Amino acid sequence: MDQTADIVIIGSGIGGASLAYSLADSGRRIVILERGEHLRDTPEARDDKAIFLKGFYRSTEEWVGTDGETFLPGNYYYVGGNSKFFGAVLYRYRLEDFSPRQHMDGASPGWPITYNELEPWYERAEAIFKVRGDASQDPTEPPRASPYRFPPVQDEPAIAAVRARLNKAGVHPSSLPLAIDIDEWLRRAKTGWDAFPNTGSGKIDAEAGPLAAALRHGNVSILTGANVLRLETDPAGQQVIAAVFVKDGVEQRISAGVFAVAAGAVQTAALLLRSANAAHPRGLANGSDQLGRNFMNHNTTAMLAIDPLSANTSVYQKTLAFNDFYNADPETGFPLGNVQLLGHITGNILKANAPLLPRWVAGLIARNCYGWFLTSEDLPNPDSRVTVSDGRIVMHWVRSNMQAHETLIRKTRHVMRKAGFPIVLTRTFGRKTTSHQCGTARLGNDPQTSVVSTDCRSHEISNLYVTDASVLPTSAAVNPALTVAALAIKAGAAIRQG
Template identity: 30%
Template sequence: MTAKHDVIIIGSGAGGSSVAYQLALAGKQVLLIEKGPFLPRDASTLSVRQVFVDGVFKNHTVWHDAGGRDVVPSEFYNVGGKTKWYGAALFRFRPVEFEAEPDFDLLDWPFGYDELEPYYDQATELLRINTFTNEPELQALLDRITTADPGWKLEPLPLGLSKDILTNPDEAKHFDGFASPSGYKSDAERNLIDHIRGRPNFKLIAGDPVAELVAAPGDPRRIIGVKCADGSTHEAQTIVLAAGAMTSPRILQDYLRASEITLPCGDLVGANFKMHMNSAVLGFSPFKDHDVLRKTAVLFNDKFPHSSMQCLGWIDEELLATQVPPEMPRFLDRFLGKRAIGFWATTEDSSSPQNRIISGGPGGQPVMDYSLDRMEKARKEHQALVDAWIDRLLHAGLVGFEKYMGLAGTAHALGSMVTGSDPSKSVIDPHGKVHGMEGLYVGDGSALPRASRVNPSLTIYAWGLRLGKHLAATG
């Protein structure tokens, strides 16, 4: 094997970068391995055609769904992971969202909000979270909605976004779903990795996927290294899986299959997969909309306790054309694009052991077995949320349409290796160590037992910071 490290981290997204940040500052020898390359820091990551039409930067691996049909998840493999492409919405989960909710088939965390609070605080500082004043036309629309129905509670959207973006209209219109070449958007690379990259105890390998875990000779339950696709091997006392909730469980599944060992949690590796129920809702007005930033507000309604409604970023004819049938005439795209305003409807999906990620093994196709039929209460709340919002838009003078994002919409993939104290009901312990294994931890969204009603990125950052501190103290 090559030079030994204290910790090897697989994946450079929110969780992996947070673990690496804590450990590098603590003086540990850290190797961070990322499957994908560095993104260019030029205007190509702001191009609607390259990002949304041609999918230059997205995953192209074809998966199967439960019925054997092809699906291509919206995953990203690059330094910084999906944080380069997210909409920068950075929420804290509510204390109640750390508790079980049996009536909605929601699992509990092995600890409460208070345990994660200091790491939420640290992540908030590192990611420089701001709120923005709603632009005039958006505010006028939201006022009409909340005045007519006070059940909708309006709050500012917490964003990892620099106020300087307002001086650059092109980036202000292209931050939600785009990577910022100017660094206006907080992400794992710029706000964490860049701060430790020059340290002598930190090394980053980009563009070389981890192919398999390596065990100690004669002890398959102790992981001591990784083997990469190029054949290189790297050794460490501790290995952290942080490649995302759709990749990390497959790495462990492949290892368990090859080593033929049985873990108490073995059947749960990949199970309880969650990804939120997400729908885009577009409202069309008779009048042109001149706002630019737009994604500055979120609304909640007690009628939909597991759901939220966020404003989306800029939508114009080019972006609209990626969401409508190709048969629609371009003049209609132009007409509607100038009058469109977008919203993002999110509902926490229930936890189901049947919803799972399954590795296809070396050379095989992975499977995402995920069905709304297993989550009837969540499905009904989500549809009621969307219907109610479209009705509110209509009363406010806009015609609304919805689009459920489906299996490809995996931006909020979570829960495929949940944390818990009971090895028969969870994959990792409260500190992230895989039950029944030594030297193997999970540092990404796979760990989260619940998804909450909002974007999970800040919670993944917080989980990674907490795990990094734990490993620094015990390693």
């Protein structure tokens, strides 16, 4: 079964949906291939027991570590991708993230483009995701051509009190930039949104934001349940001519003039590696041998700050962060990372992450705790990589910069105790936590050291683009979603001109 299109986009997450939105009014026939289905609204969508304890939405796909052990990576395969479950935090990378700089355990190489070059595309991305924020509150906020279009999501009373306590402790709490319609979210159920699936329009994820806007154009369509097996090129390997996919057990083929892969940093690398042929024996777009390499996955820790004398009465909680240690820790001089609230921790969520904890103890702790998410930059390393063996994804993550992350934990623990939280518990996450995977097809000007150009186009195959977190040269220390969206919208402008 053969089909045709002008542009084929593989993946409907942040990168794929943002690219479709950027191209939707071009008049070209755009087909999005998505391996997942639409996430339907069911009672489980707001049931913390079903989501966290029973793993109702968890994928059964296993990856293999280089130690031979298999694991469930925690990726989600639905229309909208992982953004269906994200915390809706849409930070811009900081100005300093685009320049080379020294870290405690190595160096970050910087970007081939500047923040100022990406700033107009950040603005377009914020508009389609309806990001709410207040740039004046955060000293690390980069320069902006215009303020946020919408005010920040309001702190609940319990969180307003935490903000005041943090101010007294000497840090600068600031409102998180959020893609949330809070009234719409709470109308469905009184829960947080962090790690809860979005089955409506309360969380502006990839589906509710750019994909919905793109699909309003008659020339844009999405084919769900379409698992792409490989890309085929012409005999010379100069152009991609078709994507081969399986839908409903039947192998199909679609041809187009332009192909964009946006399946996620791991799946995109795996697809291009699986597509190796005589002209590209190491995988498509891999003349540099950098495809699959430089994998990054943020160093992250969950922290519980507990005040036995003060109950946490919040519902959603996730409105606050501080970046005092982001660019330069006053003590060491090194960048350490971001500290932001998690969604409200319930007893069931706590029990899911600490199975040996008696349920009544989990409930007692949850009543008086505030969950924080600490993020530090993972540095690119060509030995940290994704490969494919016997059709299975093999992960070799070489963790880096952990001294900085441990310092961030220590500094944040001190802040919490100074703010009046006498009990502080931490848990550092490992490879099973998909903490913003990126870097496996990085962009750059030199075809010998990068996979795609600064317009996200393959150096080797003129009609092949990559528009997801694969292209990020560095991971910075904030959620990369807005940066991915900005780059994808920028790539759309380049495709139009081409």
